[in-house]
Amino acid sequence: xxxxxxxxxxxxxxxxxxxxxxxxxxxxxxxxxxxxxxxxxxxxxxxxxxxxxxxxxxxxxxxxxxxxxxxxxxxxxxxxxxxxxxxxxxxxxxxxxxxxxxxxxxxxxxxxxxxxxxxxxxxxxxxxxxxxxxxxxxxxxxxxxxxxxxxxxxxxxxxxxxxxxxxxxxxxxxxxxxxxxxxxxxxxxxxxx
Amino acid sequence: xxxxxxxxxxxxxxxxxxxxxxxxxxxxxxxxxxxxxxxxxxxxxxxxxxxxxxxxxxxxxxxxxxxxxxxxxxxxxxxxxxxxxxxxxxxxxxxxxxxxxxxxxxxxxxxxxxxxxxxxxxxxxxxxxxxxxxxxxxxxxxxxxxxxxxxxxxxxxxxxxxxxxxxxxxxxxxxxxxxxxxxxxxxxxxxxxxxxxxxxxxxxxxxxxxxxxxxxxxxxxxxxxxxxxxxxxxxxxxxxxxxxxxxxxxxxxxxxxxxxxxxxxxxxxxxxxxxxxxxxxxxxxxxxxxxxxxxxxxxxxxxxxxxxxxxxxxxxxxxxxxxxxxxxxxxxxxxxxxxxxxxxx
Numbered sequence: 001x002x003x004x005x006x007x008x009x010x011x012x013x014x015x016x017x018x019x020x021x022x023x024x025x026x027x028x029x030x031x032x033x034x035x036x037x038x039x040x041x042x043x044x045x046x047x048x049x050x051x052x053x054x055x056x057x058x059x060x061x062x063x064x065x066x067x068x069x070x071x072x073x074x075x076x077x078x079x080x081x082x083x084x085x086x087x088x089x090x091x092x093x094x095x096x097x098x099x100x101x102x103x104x105x106x107x108x109x110x111x112x113x114x115x116x117x118x119x120x121x122x123x124x125x126x127x128x129x130x131x132x133x134x135x136x137x138x139x140x141x142x143x144x145x146x147x148x149x150x151x152x153x154x155x156x157x158x159x160x161x162x163x164x165x166x167x168x169x170x171x172x173x174x175x176x177x178x179x180x181x182x183x184x185x186x187x188x189x190x191x192x193x
Numbered sequence: 194x195x196x197x198x199x200x201x202x203x204x205x206x207x208x209x210x211x212x213x214x215x216x217x218x219x220x221x222x223x224x225x226x227x228x229x230x231x232x233x234x235x236x237x238x239x240x241x242x243x244x245x246x247x248x249x250x251x252x253x254x255x256x257x258x259x260x261x262x263x264x265x266x267x268x269x270x271x272x273x274x275x276x277x278x279x280x281x282x283x284x285x286x287x288x289x290x291x292x293x294x295x296x297x298x299x300x301x302x303x304x305x306x307x308x309x310x311x312x313x314x315x316x317x318x319x320x321x322x323x324x325x326x327x328x329x330x331x332x333x334x335x336x337x338x339x340x341x342x343x344x345x346x347x348x349x350x351x352x353x354x355x356x357x358x359x360x361x362x363x364x365x366x367x368x369x370x371x372x373x374x375x376x377x378x379x380x381x382x383x384x385x386x387x388x389x390x391x392x393x394x395x396x397x398x399x400x401x402x403x404x405x406x407x408x409x410x411x412x413x414x415x416x417x418x419x420x421x422x423x424x425x426x427x428x429x430x431x432x433x434x435x436x437x438x439x440x441x442x443x444x445x446x447x448x449x450x451x452x453x454x455x456x457x458x459x460x461x462x463x464x465x466x467x468x469x470x471x472x473x474x475x476x477x478x479x480x481x482x483x484x485x486x487x488x489x490x491x492x493x494x495x496x497x498x499x500x501x502x503x504x505x506x507x508x509x510x511x512x513x514x515x516x517x518x519x520x521x522x523x524x525x526x527x528x529x530x531x532x533x534x535x536x537x538x
Contacts, residue, residue: 045244049251085247093254132262135255139268148272153220154256155265160221167272171221172321172349176360178217179209185252186213186245192255 030074035064038081042088049092049189059091066091096131131192138188142181149174150181208417211235211384211441212245216253231400323347324364327481327504329462337371338378343459344481344504365397367408367460385439386415388428395456406436406452416443464502471496471518475531482507484524486514489532493520 042063046056066087067073076083139147145167152163153174160174169177185192215232218224236243259265324330324346332340334350336357342348346364359368361382370378372391380387382396385403392410396403405414413428416439431437434450455477458465464481466474471493479485481504488494496518502510511522511529519534 041240041243044240045247048244048248081243085243085250089247089251089254093251096255131255132259135259136262136264136268139256144271144274146272148269150256151259151265151269152272154253155259155262156269169353170321170349170351171223172360172362173351175217175221176209176349178220179213182213182216182249182252183209185256186210186248189248189252 027068027073031064031068034067034073034080034084038084039064041081042084045085046088046092050095051190055095059088059095062091063088135192138185138192141188142184145169146177146181146184149177150185153178210245212242212249215246216249321347321349326483327507329459329504336373336376339369341367341369341460343367361396361398361403363398365395365459367393367395367456369393383439384417384441384443385437386417388413388415394431395452397452402438402440404436404438404452405431406450406456407431407433408453408456409433414439414445416445459504462504464504464507466498466500466502468497468499470494471498474498478502478507478510482510484527484529486511486522486529486531489523489530492533493531496520 039060043056043060046059047053050056050059063084067084070076139150142150148167149163152158152166153160158166160171160178164171164174167174215235218228219232236246322330322332322340322342324342324344326345328344330342332342332350334340334352334357336352338357340348340350340359343365346366347362348364348366349360349362351358351360355376357370357373357376357378359378359380361380368378368380368389370389370391370393374390378389378391380389380396382398382403382405385396385405387394387396387405389410389412392412393408394410394412395406395408397406398404405412411430411432413430414437415428429437429445429447431447434453436448436450436452438446438448454465464477466477472488475486475488498514498517500513500517502513511524511531514520514531515522519536520531521534523530523532
């Protein structure tokens with residue numbers, strides 16, 4: 001548990017479910033357990049990418065609120081931690097995309113499943129244009145081939161062999177350039193967000 | 194000339210972190226079950242691995258938002274042009290600039306020819322080389338250097354830039370580097386980077402560490418820190434007969450050259466053991482065989498082994514061990530288990 005802050009209390013989320021009381025109780029216990037197990041690592045991640053402590057707390061709360069909005073969080077299959085990371089990632093990047101246009105807690109009623117198929121809407125607010133420009137300038141700092149690998153794979157959705165063929169480099173080199181390009185963008189993350 | 198300047202800046206500023214390497218690896222379409230398992234293990238090793246990996250994914254998500262940006266295609270094409278100028282042949286280069294007036298072409302020809310001759314002498318197309326378990330192979334590079342690859346080795350050669358760059362993905366290789374003071378020969382293996390001008394040395398990369406052994410001349414080794422916050426360590430100079438270990442977190446230790454005899458032996462296709470613990474010998478043998486030999490009971494842990502084995506005949510090694518030591522071997526589907534021989538009273 002993180003010092004200086006009480007554990008999140010799930011109050012509203014279960015109220016919407018008219019099912020038997022013991023079911024809601026089991027869910028509450030489950031979510032509290034989830035918070036105990038995964039809160040620290042999620043917080044560390046959010047601190048890495050979000051500019052203010054306020055944002056970190058906001059997103060962290062929303063992650064668990066969304067989980068509470070899920071009908072049966074106990075039944076989520078696969079890697080639960082990866083699932084939580086995915087929600088946190090989507091919420092955090094959402095925050096870059098539409099800063100201040102949404103408020104924490106707006107989406108409590110959304111099942112968390114929605115976030116998995118989350119697709120960013122094209123957005124043309126001035127803040128987004130600015131962020132795009134900052135991101136492009138970070139990409140311009142990379143040697144051209146490294147930049148092409150990252151853009152080719154992430155933006156143009158090309159496979160490594162396709163990129164290698166197009167740029168005249170081996171697939172292994174594509175992979176290596178990809179690692180370099182991602183490392184660079186990570187180091188310059190503050191310049192992007 | 195532009196390419197030289199480019200290569201130099203690249204060398205100075207470009208680093209990778211393990212999380213970014215994993216990210217790039219997991220995005221390739223050659224991810225098998227073993228890789229997934231290794232990836233899961235790496236994630237579980239430390240929470241910061243998980244955190245940093247998630248940051249990589251975030252970076253990719255952010256870049257993904259550039260879909261539909263009018264400048265993106267132009268940014269992508271820059272890398273393609275760069276490539277044309279560097280590696281395409283003379284004919285292609287000339288063909289690609291048909292609009293250039295003849296006079297200007299003639300004027301540029303001298304300089305261009307000189308440049309192309311130099312690059313054709315010095316650049317070798319990027320390529321990947323690998324050996325199977327138990328296989329050994331010698332690769333001759335066109336700068337005069339040779340690479341002797343040991344069992345289950347994978348490496349990538351990239352001579353298109355200023356430096357002669359080799360990335361050892363896994364396994365062990367011996368590098369006999371042709372001297373060229375203007376073009377350093379660089380071997381990257383995990384967190385270790387070896388930089389030489391002309392010498393002979395071996396690099397062994399396994400899951401946890403990278404070992405560099407110098408057989409002749411001198412080399413310098415740099416360990417890159419595993420976590421992005423730490424600074425890369427300073428260069429460590431190694432002389433003939435010395436060895437160095439770099440672990441995953443970038444810790445460096447210089448040790449006595451204990452594996453020089455071993456390297457000498459594998460280069461001749463042999464494994465030589467002189468009174469060493471059996472489990473240590475088995476670890477070495479298992480690098481070369483598809484059916485690993487396992488110790489089935491504790492009594493074997495105190496046994497020692499002396500012997501000479503030929504790498505291409507290791508399929509019968511269990512029988513040889515049965516004759517040399519008081520043990521019995523039981524061959525299973527995927528391994529061979531060794532147990533102490535029970536002598537009837």
